Amino acid sequence: MESILKIENIAAGYGRVEIVKGISLHVSKDEIVSIIGPNGTGKSTFLKAIFGLVKVFTGNIFFDNEDITGLKPHQIVKRSMCYVPQDNNIFPSLTIKENLDMGAFVRHDDYSKNIEEVYGIFPLLSGFKNKKAGELSGGQQKMLAIGMSLMLKPKLLLLDEPSAGLAPNMVDEMMKKIELINREEKAAILMVEQNAKRALKISNRGYVLSMGKNMYEGTGEELLNNKDIGKLYLGE
Amino acid sequence: MSGILSYLITLGIMAGIFAILTLGLNLQWGFTGLFNVGIAGFFAIGAYATAFLTKGPSPEHLGGLGMPIFFGLLISAVVSGLIAFLIGLPTLKLKEDYLAIATLGIAESIRLIFTNEAWLGNGNRGIKDIPKPWAELSAAPYYNLLFLLIIFIIIVFIYFFIEKSIHSPWGRVLKAIREDELVTASVGKNVFRYKLESLVIGSMFMGLAGGLYSHYISFISPDVFHPMQFTFLVWVMLILGGSGNNLGAIAGAFLVWAIWSGSEFLTDLLARISTDPKVSGMITNIQSPLRIILISVILELVLLYRPDGIFGEKKIL
Amino acid sequence: MPQLIINGIIMGSIIVLGSIGLTLTYGILNFANFAHGDIMAAGAYLCLFFLGLNVPFVVAVILSMCITAGLGILIDWCIYRKLREKTSVVLLIASIGAALFLRNVVQLIFGPQLVYYSSEIQMAKKLPFGIRIKPDEIFIIAASFLLIIAVHLFLKRSRIGKAMRALSDNMQLAGVIGIETEKIIFWTWGLGCALAAAGGIFLGLEVQLRPMMGWDVLLPIFAAVILGGIGSPYGAMAGGMIIGISQEVSTAFINPAYKSVVSFMILILVLLIKPSGIFGKKERLA
């Protein structure tokens, strides 16, 4: 399968401090790919660098066969890549519907079809369209944040710890939703996860990062069964 | 005494009083990051406090205790510090702009109170005949020079006081707060207390400056203490001189005061030279707004193109 | 007392118009714009200028609102935009400079004296409960009401309006989902300053014009914004009315010269009891 995202050895960071120190990775058009690794290793920074929120010092990022290195987020969004931050990812004083409207800000075609699809994936949200997003529970807010990005019909979705802070049963629910989005919406998914086991279970492939660099790469199963990784990162 | 020299001495005294204000603000803003927009209020409190204490009895205003000037100035500083303490309590735990709004409010309230409560400070007519130090010498030709000397000594004292404090452990905490409050709090420092101390001490200097002004001019009225204009001038002085730099703050005060009163001098001259009374009347009318426009343009230019001021911050740590 | 409440509603309408723009720019750009009062004054004097050209009043109001909107955008473009990377306090200082600049340009052009839009003396209408109200005042209340409804519809229904609220909630997220934030900021200044102009004109109509008029309303509009919760336009509407009415009602008990002290006291009370305000969402701790 053709890759939608191809990253060649990028370094990135804040100011002059290098946090990401040479990561390469690729994601195919129909894949779910997980990134796991210890805290503070630069996983979030890596996602932000892909999305143009953090400066890329060296290396290249290709999206859909186009070099997007150095583009601004609003330019990247127009090319149908979306990023859902770990927190502060909704507009609390706007209603659920207004949040979704904001998701569709740069894309107005098929608005009503898209919003119905989002409500289809997250039926919970359609229950209280006019409720303020800030009044939703943590899990519902995460769903809304993902729903917002789906309004853009992304070809690739970057998710930063979609299950962080969720109750255990909600984590499973979230993983199912991610699989559903991958299947029904035909969106490739690149996500960072702390719940490494559960994430790898639904992933085609995974990458293990450490200290801003690639450590291991393999299919979800390979990584799950790898003893070293199990010891280090899966809490076994 | 020659006219130019005496003009320069007057200039120096006023610039010196402003330098004390600027040093106080530098402690608050330059070293701690506290945004005080109520300088006029602290200055006014100091000016009135010493007037009440040191003047002889008068039906026109409160007080009139005829106390020594030294004592009056001391109380000027203390009362200003007290007001700062009260305003710091509700605001210093919040984001810095709340302190800005609150200090602006307190300054305006102080001005309104002195304007409207005639029993307090004779309202708009103000208080006159505030005693000068060594008044028996005040007729002497070099009296102002003596006053300048007093101011100079006070500036030197405050300068060394602040320099010494900011190099002490206390001062290092202040600078840490300015750079990053959260980090400072996370290493166990009581950020609120340090901020409050810095605010109070800085405001005490401002009150002292007000007291000195009171004794120098011998007359005060609420008009002098218009919150925005007056406060603004001090801010421009500090920013131009470079916040975080005490010598820069003093230099900024002298420079801006020179521009400020120099422009007045020039327009006065123009108004006097012109023979047509209409023209000279017009010049007098546009003089005050033009000066403020000039200063505000200078401020914006410095903020945009020389954000560290002309002299920049001296690297301390 | 009913009379004072009516006066309060008039003042409240004026404060509301001023505080909507202030709260939006405060919420989005995260800085307290001390020039907002003087923007109101600029609008009021622009209207005076147009009236001098014999433009009908309503047309003059609309023209002044448009030009003041442009003025706000221009100040943002020339100064604030370039300082956005710095801390919010640098912006605050810059806004004090802008405030004094505007105020003194007004004084330079129009002089320091008090002026009225019209020298006509209006007869007050008598209403029940001993309320007396002038036609101008009915106009102020009605026009403010219409403007507030229009703002409400704009913020709730239009794409740009919703985006303004979104930016005020979370500027970073707005950028992440592709909203061109600079464009929305541009419109926010336009909207806020147009409303400020209307507020300034109504203040000129109700009281009089003087270069310091922007200063006189600065504390009340800040009090309204903080009471309502920074960044919340609906909070500003409620806050503005509460401040306006409290100011006027207070005159029954204390010297009217202390009106702005009253709003200052309310502000301090809010800071002590609930610093995030009525509709405030974020705790703005240091």
Ligand SMILES: Nc1ncnc2c1ncn2[C@@H]1O[C@H](COP(=O)(O)OP(=O)(O)OP(=O)(O)O)[C@@H](O)[C@H]1O
């Ligand atoms: N805005 C920032 N400015 C400077 N340094 C930052 C910033 N954000 C994060 N860092 C630093 O970058 C490093 C990596 O942070 P990052 O959030 O990318 O790690 P992470 O792998 O996502 O960790 P976690 O599992 O905790 O989410 C950390 O050392 C952090 O201190």
Ligand SMILES: [Mg+2]
């Ligand atoms: Mg992270």
